[in-house]
Amino acid sequence: MSVSYERIEISNGIYFNSLQNAPLKTNSMTIHLTAPLQSETAAKTAVLPFYLSDTNNTYRTEKALALKLQQLYGANLGDGTLKLGDSQNIQLAASCINNKYAFDNEDVTGELGKILFDCLLNPYVVEEAFEEKIFGLKKRELEDSILSEINDKRPYAFKRAGKVIFEGEPAAISNQGELPDAQALNARDAYSHYLKKISESAIEISFAGQSEDDAKRVLETIVKPAFSSLSRSYKEFTKFKKSPLKPEPKRVVEYLDIAQSKMVMAFKHKTNEKIPSHVMSLLNAVIGATPSSKLFMNVREKLSLCYYCSSTYNDFKGCLAIDSGVEGKNAARAEEEIIRQISLTKKGEISSDEIDNAKRQIINSARTINDSPSAMISWYFTKNFANEIESPEERIIKIQSVNKTDLVNAANTLELDSVYLLTKEEK
Amino acid sequence: MRQVIENRRTNESYIKITHDSGLDIYIKPMENYSSAYALFGTKYGSINNRFKTDDDPDFVDVPDGIAHYLEHKLFENEDCDAFARYAKTGASANAYTSFDRTAYLFSAAENIYDSLEILLDFVQDPYFTVETVAKEQGIIGQEIRMYDDDPNWRVIFNMLKCLYHNHPVKIDIAGTVESIAKITPELLYKCYGAFYNLNNMVLSIAGNVDEEKVIAVCDKYLKKNVDKKLTTSFAPEPTAIVSADIEMTSEVSIPMFNLGYKAEPEYGYAKLKAEAETNIILELLCGSSSDLYEKMYNSELINSQFSTEVFDGPGYFCSIIGGESRNPNAVRDMINAEIARALTEGFDMTAFEASKKAYYGSLIWDLNRAESYASNMLVSAFDGLTAFDLIDLVAGITIDDIKKRLERQFDPEKCALSVVNPISS
Secondary structure, three states, X not given: OOEEEXXXXXXXXXXXXXXXXXXXXXXXXXXXXXXXXXXXXXXXXXXXXXXXXXXXXXXXXXXXXXXXXXXXXXXXXXXXXXXXXXXXXXXXXXXXXXHHHOOOOOOHHHHHHHHHHHHHHOOOEEOOEEOHHHHHHHHHHHHHHHHHHHHOHHHHHHHHHHHHHOOOOHXXXXXXXOHHHHHOOOHHHHHHHHHHHHHHOEXXXXXXXXXXXXXXXXXXXXXXXXXXXXXXXXXXXXXXXXXXXXXOOEXXXXXXXXXXXXXXXXXXXXXXXXXXXXHHHHHHHHHHHOXXXXXXXXXXXXXXXXXXXXXXXXXXXXXXXXXXXXXXXXXXXXXXXXXXXXHHHHOOXXXXXXXXXXXXXXXXXXXXXXXXXXXXXXXXXXXXXXXXXXXXXXXHHHHHHOOHHHHHHHHXXXXXXXXXXXXXXXX | OEXXXXXXXXXXXEEEEEOOOOOEEEXXXXXXXXXXXXXXXXXXXXXXXXXXXXXXXXXXEOOOOHXXXXXXHHOEOOOXXXXXXXXXXXXXXXXXXXXXXXXXXXXXOOOHHHHHHHHHHHXXXXXXXXXXXXXXXXXHHHHHHHXXXXXXXXXXXXXXXXXXXXXXXXXXXXXXXXXXXXXXXXXXXXXXXXXXXXXXXXXXXXXXXXXXXXXXXXHXXXXXXXXXXXXXXXXXXXXXXXXXXEEEEEOOOOOXXXXXXXXXXXXXXXXXXXXXXXXXXXXXXXXXXXXXXHHHHHOOOOOOOOEEEEEEEOOEEEEEEEEEOOOHHHHXXXXXXXXXXXXXXXXXXXXXXXXXXXHHHHHHHHOOOXXXXXXXXXXXXXOOOOOOHHHHHHHHOXXXXXXXXXXXXXXXXXXXXXXXXXXXX
């Protein structure tokens, strides 16, 4: 379909990514700031999106900003923190309806763009510190967010498992930081940390909308002026590093009062050679990322051992993780069966149907990316992060070229690295 | 019969086909879209555990959780599993059972009509045996246990148990391990025959689709169904609530709460109007731009997990306010005080206009995505409405409508607070 993508360097380490797709009725803008993930600064960085997305120097209370966003037809201004490889990424994202749907031809996109970049570059500051009272609330927000990780047991288990899988590497650090670090934050240190982040982070700005004119207008009248006076001391950094395979698989059991146990198994490559990401993507789909995968069809459907059992591949770290929801008494059997499915894959027991089904699933989801502004932004952001720029269409061609030998060779580089189990303690 | 459903305000339209088989088909071709999203749904959810058709001398009662169980089992036909068939087309397929509907869906960018054939075929081809039914009890039992660990799920069902004496909305969608043990192939066929009659169903498809090709697949695969005049029934529900408080403990760090206000159920256009007006009231009472939100947030009584929702369907209607709080009782008291204030002093006009505009904007967003378009066509069809009724309705809401609705919908005497506390406290 008629999607165009352009990437422009604004200044040292700052890029503007422009995406257009004709049928979109909305405009979306996202700013990503990426820097190394470090335990000393993780919480200090994680608190920033909470503060920056709720106020700026023009709209100094959350209430005033919320009212303004409602007046812009319910424009959305969101924030987030994520971990990518060994990096910590914070985002501010805004989206609104296209101006042509406004009742009185208001410039909804222009106004929202101005608010978004004010949030990032013109925050509410009092005497070289974030405003004390608001900062206190946002600090509390981060603390609560860390505390609430336990509520959703599947991602909680996955996060706990990550500490075992990537032990000693930046990727083991929580992207929200630890509770005592969050509790120790103060408005002055956080502001000076903010200045450092603005100066040193890799910054990717993305715009996805219907028309090139909107993108150009946002770039020329909002983005370029916003960054023109910013002094930068950005230096390239290592964004991710392949995770080494442990000499012996590590086993960790943690206890929680839950009815369904969670098990995460990690497999890593025993060789240093980098397996191309499209090969690993297809292997992951064959093993456990689709409803026609080996794990879904066998561990869940045929043997009813797990309610869910699926795999994800972290290309930055070179780690295939299999997470499952399993009854405590079935955990050992489920583990055995998962290992059996991996070893069958290594032996070449992959049918042409399994390969074709997995290819079709990946191709289908790649083809739907251009229908969603957020999916388009996320696709190109991740590709740029990986230094592997390709369009969904280019990816599809690569996926089509993978054969069974590629998959078997890739599978044979995988070895069990860790097994993490979250379960109820038997008394 | 073919009908074009249009909306002047947004210049949007879609097609409704009343098919000879008894099925209503809704099609929205979206220019330049890569993918299509299809939903084949029945007006049958977890609350429909009592029904009657022309075949039955009297109402039939079935075990809790059977609609959801049926959804799981329908994926399996005699010779093959539907997922295995979809694997040949590459479509991403799924299904869901809610309180008042079940829908089978797929999203696809290639082989769209082949996937549509699969969808129409497997949903019309039930296959239940003693063995296959028994096998599913393990999987669904695990799903039920997974929800037992989900405090978000527990906090809302505990609240519904406080609000509803008899209405089955208070029962978990998946039922219980005990109730699903009573499910047999005969009961599944019975429910299937009643609710999966095409006269009780809708096909909704949006995105990269061609009307003629959709109809060609429908003509080939839809089997003509005689309307068996299905009626459902619920035990009478008193207007009063059961109890005002409920607490439990779970593996959470901060107490979670749901505060529910029970109101009279509505149907059709009146239901849509009640939903829209109540959504605006919730925003004005305690949305992020309200005085009360600011007060509660600044005093650390709530955090950004705070949210509101209108929760309604056949025979139930309530407004839910939920989140995390270290003092949920204080939240309840402050919200009730704000309701009392608004009843006498009314709402601010600027805030009212802004929340209306925001609501309108969210409806434009829905037109952007094939998923929400298809879903809105299906849901509105089940209520006997069009997908555009809400857009026009929201544009016409006045501050007087809001005031009248507040009196009807938010009675502090009919409010229940459900709290999930951390285990240690």
